[in-house]
Amino acid sequence: MSKEHGYQVTVRWTGNTGTGTSGYRDYGRDHDILADGKQPVKATADQAFLGTADRWNPEELLVATLSQCHMLTYLALCARAGVVVTDYTDSANGVMEEDLGGGGHFTEVVLRPEVVIADLDMRHQAMELHERAHKLCFIANSVNFPVRHEPVVR
Numbered sequence: 001m002s003k004e005h006g007y008q009v010t011v012r013w014t015g016n017t018g019t020g021t022s023g024y025r026d027y028g029r030d031h032d033i034l035a036d037g038k039q040p041v042k043a044t045a046d047q048a049f050l051g052t053a054d055r056w057n058p059e060e061l062l063v064a065t066l067s068q069c070h071m072l073t074y075l076a077l078c079a080r081a082g083v084v085v086t087d088y089t090d091s092a093n094g095v096m097e098e099d100l101g102g103g104g105h106f107t108e109v110v111l112r113p114e115v116v117i118a119d120l121d122m123r124h125q126a127m128e129l130h131e132r133a134h135k136l137c138f139i140a141n142s143v144n145f146p147v148r149h150e151p152v153v154r
């Protein structure tokens with residue numbers, strides 16, 4: 001029997017500089033991502049699309065979401081398998097290709113988790129669990145582009 005989970009967020013545009021969207025350069029791309037009981041996420045567009053550098057953009061959030069999903073799935077698998085992880089850092093990278101019509105799509109995301117485990121004798125199992133985590137990740141299973149992983153276990 002499958003389970004269904006729901007997620008509710010509110011995205012509120014905060015970029016009206018006084019004239020709304022009267023022109024393409026006349027409004028800010030800033031917005032807040034809100035959910036009950038959580039701190040707001042200050043977001044914007046990519047700088048290439050007139051966003052500001054000090055806020056998260058949707059492209060960064062997509063890459064971060066894929067990285068988070070892999071990490072959380074991996075940590076759960078390690079805990080169940082008795083592999084003790086003591087540190088985990090991922091330097092993830094996504095590539096988006098813009099088309100001539102103004103649209104675009106991601107062509108890939110590469111996750112590069114660096115994992116430290118307590119017992120190096122479990123290194124092989126720790127590496128294998130990355131593949132299992134990839135197959136189980138909800139978000140990676142929901143996108144239409146490759147999500148690769150290049151893990152390192154120490």
